[in-house]
Amino acid sequence: MRIACPFCGERESGEFTYLGDASPKRPNFAVDSVAGPEPAEDAFYDYVYLRDNVAGVMREYWYHGGGCRSWLIAERNTVTHEFGSVTAAPGAGATKLAQAGE
Amino acid sequence: MVDYLWNAQSPLQKELVAGRHGVTAGQAGVTLTEIRGIMLVQVMARRGKAVETAKAAKKLFGVEPPSTPKAVIGKIATLIWSGPDQFLAFAARSADSQFGKLAEVFAGIASLSDQSDGRCLSQISGPRAREALAKFSSLDLDDTMFPPGATATSSVDHTPVNIWRDANGADGEAVFNLLVFTSFADSLWKTIVASALEYGLEASSAHAE
Numbered sequence: 043m044r045i046a047c048p049f050c051g052e053r054e055s056g057e058f059t060y061l062g063d064a065s066p067k068r069p070n071f072a073v074d075s076v077a078g079p080e081p082a083e084d085a086f087y088d089y090v091y092l093r094d095n096v097a098g099v100m101r102e103y104w105y106h107g108g109g110c111r112s113w114l115i116a117e118r119n120t121v122t123h124e125f126g127s128v129t130a131a132p133g134a135g136a137t138k139l140a141q142a143g144e
Numbered sequence: 145m146v147d148y149l150w151n152a153q154s155p156l157q158k159e160l161v162a163g164r165h166g167v168t169a170g171q172a173g174v175t176l177t178e179i180r181g182i183m184l185v186q187v188m189a190r191r192g193k194a195v196e197t198a199k200a201a202k203k204l205f206g207v208e209p210p211s212t213p214k215a216v217i218g219k220i221a222t223l224i225w226s227g228p229d230q231f232l233a234f235a236a237r238s239a240d241s242q243f244g245k246l247a248e249v250f251a252g253i254a255s256l257s258d259q260s261d262g263r264c265l266s267q268i269s270g271p272r273a274r275e276a277l278a279k280f281s282s283l284d285l286d287d288t289m290f291p292p293g294a295t296a297t298s299s300v301d302h303t304p305v306n307i308w309r310d311a312n313g314a315d316g317e318a319v320f321n322l323l324v325f326t327s328f329a330d331s332l333w334k335t336i337v338a339s340a341l342e343y344g345l346e347a348s349s350a351h352a353e
Contacts, residue, residue: 049228050213050296054282057299108299110227135228136189136197 049110057108064101155329166341173272173343179265181237181351186257189229193253204249213295215308225295236352264329269319272343279339303328
């Protein structure tokens, strides 16, 4: 299995580590807890613990630790292991992070 | 109080046995040279400062730092890509080194880390060098994929290495540079030696030029 790092080019999968689903968005405590702590706590519970078990294409975090040490977001088909687009995760290199964070 | 005497020494002090190893008939298929006396500084642009870092580098080195995996030769150093918005500045250690200027030029825009004694540089060449390298590196080092000046940050036996290719040697053969953390240097050296024995290996050390 080979993964095309947007910085390094195609590399063997052993240079990468897998984190998981890139879809969950970290809740913003300041925004979500305006009406009390419970909505924020529920949102954090979902964000930390709940994951879909996707059969098909999903967006995932991969870390190129054996190469350029960048976090990447890859589209992978969990059934066929076929990779689609692989792009730099927000904050890779010296790019500024978006305020809300992804 | 005890007086300590600090001596810079090669991490390959024990492992490097200069001379011919493995198959002794004919020309050595692989030459392996430890390059001693290096200056090496990691330069990483700070968040949002990639453009400023590139500008400062252009001013100091006379060349833009590489934005893709390449090594470019500048005025006082070779700049080796080591990841997005970061590079290694490499030069031979000398009394009139200009590396003191780095801290001043990159102040506030990039983070510097002196790796001169933190990494060990080995140079591999010879007609069978690629076959020896193929045993422990998963990179495609063919001319079409990895021409002179090409660079990669990769792993060998789970150990991070920076690899870049110099101009071909006087014999016309490709020259590959491998940078590895000093604490892994003897392990990598053993791996390279073991991989090259069947082609005949000529091992030596030299001072950086």
